[in-house]
Amino acid sequence: MALRFTRKPENELEKEGRSLEPHAGETEYVCPNCHRTLPETTLDDNQWVCSCGHHFRISARRRIRMLTDEGSFSELFASIESTDPLSFPGYQEKLEKARKASGEKESVVTGTARIDGMEAAIFVMSPEFMMGSMGAATGEKITLLFEYATERGLPVVGWTVSGGARMQEGLMSLMQMAKTSGAVKRHSDRGLLYITVLTDPTTGGVTASFAMEGDIIVAEPGATVGFAGRRVVEQTTMESLPRDFQTSEFILAHGFADIITPRGDEKRMIAELLRFHGGQA
Amino acid sequence: MTAYDKVRTARSTSRPTTQDYIASMFTGFIELHGDRRYRDDEAIIGGLAYLGDKPVTVIGIEKGHDTIERMRRSFGAPEPEGYRKALRLMKQAEKFRRPVVCFVDTSGAYCGIGAEERGQGQAIAENLMEMMALRIPTVSILIGEGGSGGALALAVSDKVWMLENAVYSVISPEGCASILYKDASEAPKAAESLRLTAEDALSLGVAERVISEDGIGTEDFYGRLAEELYGELEALGHETDLPGTRYQRFRAFGR
Numbered sequence: 001m002a003l004r005f006t007r008k009p010e011n012e013l014e015k016e017g018r019s020l021e022p023h024a025g026e027t028e029y030v031c032p033n034c035h036r037t038l039p040e041t042t043l044d045d046n047q048w049v050c051s052c053g054h055h056f057r058i059s060a061r062r063r064i065r066m067l068t069d070e071g072s073f074s075e076l077f078a079s080i081e082s083t084d085p086l087s088f089p090g091y092q093e094k095l096e097k098a099r100k101a102s103g104e105k106e107s108v109v110t111g112t113a114r115i116d117g118m119e120a121a122i123f124v125m126s127p128e129f130m131m132g133s134m135g136a137a138t139g140e141k142i143t144l145l146f147e148y149a150t151e152r153g154l155p156v157v158g159w160t161v162s163g164g165a166r167m168q169e170g171l172m173s174l175m176q177m178a179k180t181s182g183a184v185k186r187h188s189d190r191g192l193l194y195i196t197v198l199t200d201p202t203t204g205g206v207t208a209s210f211a212m213e214g215d216i217i218v219a220e221p222g223a224t225v226g227f228a229g230r231r232v233v234e235q236t237t238m239e240s241l242p243r244d245f246q247t248s249e250f251i252l253a254h255g256f257a258d259i260i261t262p263r264g265d266e267k268r269m270i271a272e273l274l275r276f277h278g279g280q281a
Numbered sequence: 282m283t284a285y286d287k288v289r290t291a292r293s294t295s296r297p298t299t300q301d302y303i304a305s306m307f308t309g310f311i312e313l314h315g316d317r318r319y320r321d322d323e324a325i326i327g328g329l330a331y332l333g334d335k336p337v338t339v340i341g342i343e344k345g346h347d348t349i350e351r352m353r354r355s356f357g358a359p360e361p362e363g364y365r366k367a368l369r370l371m372k373q374a375e376k377f378r379r380p381v382v383c384f385v386d387t388s389g390a391y392c393g394i395g396a397e398e399r400g401q402g403q404a405i406a407e408n409l410m411e412m413m414a415l416r417i418p419t420v421s422i423l424i425g426e427g428g429s430g431g432a433l434a435l436a437v438s439d440k441v442w443m444l445e446n447a448v449y450s451v452i453s454p455e456g457c458a459s460i461l462y463k464d465a466s467e468a469p470k471a472a473e474s475l476r477l478t479a480e481d482a483l484s485l486g487v488a489e490r491v492i493s494e495d496g497i498g499t500e501d502f503y504g505r506l507a508e509e510l511y512g513e514l515e516a517l518g519h520e521t522d523l524p525g526t527r528y529q530r531f532r533a534f535g536r
Contacts, residue, residue: 085485085535086476090461136535143532165429167452167460170475171487174451175534177430178437181409182528189414205451207402208390208430213410227402227430228392236392246397256400 029056033222047263055220055263057200059102060109060126063159067267068113068122076112077144081105082137082169091168094130102128106137107162110145112154116271117281121149125161125206132162134206135169139176142210146183155193155277157270160211164204177209184213193277195270198225198248198257212256216273218266219248219257226251282446285469287478288454290446291425292388297498298357299326299341299384302424305503306510307332307339315366319399322363324355324391325435327370332382333511338374340367340435341384344425357426358391361404364434368408371415380418380514383435388453390431405434412437413531414524418517420510422492423447423479439517439527442490443479444497449487450477486533 027040033054047066048056058066064073082105084091099105107129113122123145125132142158149156165173187194196214200223207227211217219225226246234241244250251257261269271279282290290296303310307330314321327340344357351357359367367383374381390401412419419438427436427449443449452460454472459465482488492509496502520526 086474088474140535165451167457167475169535170451170477171449171482171485172535174429174433174449175487175531177405177433178409178413178531179534181406181437182413182531185410185413186528188410205430208405208434209409210406212400212403212406226397227390227405228397233392233394233397237394239394241394245394250398251400254398254400256403 031056049263053221053262055200055222057127057161059128060104060124060159063124064109064113064122066263067270068115069117072114073122074112075109076148077110077141078105080137080141080144082135084168085136085172086168086170088168088170094168098128098130102126104129106141107132107135108138108141110141114281115157115267115274118271118274118279119154120274120279121145121152121154121156122158123156124159127161130163130166131201132160132206133164133166134162134173134176135166136172136176138166139173139180142180143183146180146187149192150183150187150190153190153192155195155274155279156187157195157197157274158210158214159197159199160202160206161199162202162204162206162211164206174205177205180210181213184210188213188215193274195273197261197266197270198251199223201225203227203229203246216259217257218259218261218269219252220266221248221260221262223248225257283469284448284472284475284478285454287446288448288468288472291448294344294346294351296425298346299343299386299424301498302384302422302503302506303330303339303341305500306507307337310339313370316362316369318362318365320362322355322360322366323353324357324359324387325363325367327367332507332514335511335514336377336379337514338370338379338381339384340370340381342387342432342435344386355391357387358389359387359431359434360391360393360396361399361401364390364404364408367435368411371412371419375415375417378417380420380517381415381438382510382514383419383421383438385421385423385427385432385435386425386447387428387431388426389428390434405430408434409437413528415527416523418514418520418523419527420513420517422506422510423449423488428453437527437531439520439523439530440490440513441482441488442492443482443488444492445479445494447479448477449479449482450475
């Protein structure tokens with residue numbers, strides 16, 4: 001352990017004088033990419049990006065705090081939460097657990113915020129809530145947000161994280177793909193801007209609906225983005241998959257994302273795009 | 282019949298497939314090929330036909346009849362090109378103001394490296410968005426399996442009908458069982474929980490009509506279905522705001 005604090009700084013994170021030493025009682029995280037142990041404050045200072053470039057999955061609220069103007073977020077549709085439309089065995093307990101783990105009622109947080117002074121309707125999905133799975137309430141909140149933005153002529157910026165549709169809600173979950181797509185279409189037909197930011201992971205029914213429907217699709221580096229699950233593809237095709245299969249870099253190369261933007265530059269990039277499309281502070 | 286019996290029936294290779302419906306319900310079918318971008322996906326058939334005296338665009342997922350044909354058609358699992366061909370034909374139908382009839386029968390969108398490289402998710406997403414806004418009547422009939430997003434990509438329609446033994450689900454019962462119970466053999470249990478039968482879809486409002494399978498495959502059966510379809514297209518033809526009504530139809534789920 002001691003070695004870590006005496007050796008020469010070897011990355012920007014350390015060079016900038018940020019300590020790797022955790023404060024008393026502070027939680028430490030291990031980077032899944034380089035296996036470095038990082039204290040929470042260090043990660044906070046670096047927008048939860050490791051010096052190796054790995055972008056940690058982060059909660060919806062943390063993301064909103066990081067990427068929107070301080071104090072500008074005003075939450076909408078906060079009371080909407082999943083019911084159990086099919087009385088699916090074990091689902092109630094699973095929901096309870098997800099609510100506890102995430103502190104959220106659903107897998108998406110919706111509202112308005114300013115980004116560099118410009119107002120936008122935003123939705124941010126939460127990896128801590130059943131890995132952002134899309135239930136009826138998720139679809140309802142996103143649809144309401146698009147309808148709200150359409151009425152008021154606001155752009156929408158959405159951060160996606162999702163394992164896909166929520167099987168415990170069966171067809172009601174599947175129908176959210178059509179419902180949200182319809183709401184995106186109506187917003188689009190009014191000439192309004194929709195930016196999606198694909199974050200790790202964005203897969204399944206969310207990829208096959210509103211994640212891929214942005215006018216401009218931004219992706220965080222190294223995020224998993226795809227439709228079918230990697231293991232499913234492996235098992236079905238029995239082929240070895242390209243190393244970068246279903247990453248942001250892979251989808252950019254194949255023409256399905258516009259820009260890869262590291263999180264540290266994300267707010268500036270989104271602000272640029274909003275400004276370009278008439279956003280006024 | 283249990284839910285899983287229905288799943289097995291829906292998957293049966295002895296069921297009529299899209300090409301049988303086209304041949305028996307319509308006349309003068311001219312198949313149109315290709316997505317104008319990359320290739321022709323034979324898992325989806327589409328083209329021009331008459332339903333009675335009515336010119337329509339008919340599109341359907343085709344599983345094929347014998348093994349060789351089934352392989353050629355990827356067992357009815359469309360690649361992005363299939364969905365793009367379908368959308369091209371729907372837009373063409375809109376231009377010439379004729380209704381669209383879709384037959385849906387798939388275990389799901391094709392799962393493979395190429396499909397991911399060419400944007401399977403994007404192709405489905407675009408169909409969902411664009412189908413919602415079509416200014417012509419659309420009816421989708423699920424004739425066998427309705428496998429998740431791969432089926433929905435041809436079913437964002439004014440009316441969705443299901444054959445009595447067709448199923449419609451967000452995930453296969455086997456997939457659901459292997460995630461929930463870590464055991465694919467629990468599929469019958471999962472099938473029950475998923476509420477994937479035609480009756481379930483009807484009670485959830487996902488389908489408007491369940492088609493009796495009495496005499497399935499006979500001239501009578503096709504004749505009856507063609508007549509009902511004709512009546513439905515006539516009725517939809519008098520609607521003044523199809524995209525608005527269609528949006529409200531889907532908007533209602535989970536409100």
